[in-house]
Amino acid sequence: MTAATFATIGAGLVTVGAGIGIGLIAGRAMDGISRQPEATNKIQTAMIIAAALIEGVAFFCAVICFMALGK
Template sequence: MDASMIDPKIIVKAAAAIGAGLAIGLGAIGSGIGIGNATGKFLEGISRQPETEGKMRTWFMLGAVLCETVTLYAFVIAIMLVLK
């Protein structure tokens, strides 16, 4: 089949699907590493000074959530690409 016979819309859809997969997959790497680091340091901190756990937990949650936000942006981009 001649390449020019393929409907360009299909190519765009296929590219959007690949792009969506790449967006969410690559986007998740960063926040995975980030949350992992944050959890590790949090556990390190509370095992050294167990009495600070209450205060540290709040800031740990905040940090984890801010890491997560980046992936959520990627998720939104992925949805926009899939619904294209």
């Protein structure tokens, strides 16, 4: 088991976490939009912001995995 093995496993775990997080956000946003279609714009903006914040953490971890891969 080299560092590269763990780095690739780590990248996979990052994807799982980010996927669950963004999936939950998108799902709740869909719920909100279907319940209140007139608030679509507000919900969409809030959804994109929250998704971007989660994505930032995910990318941060992905970059660390890349760095471990190079070692």
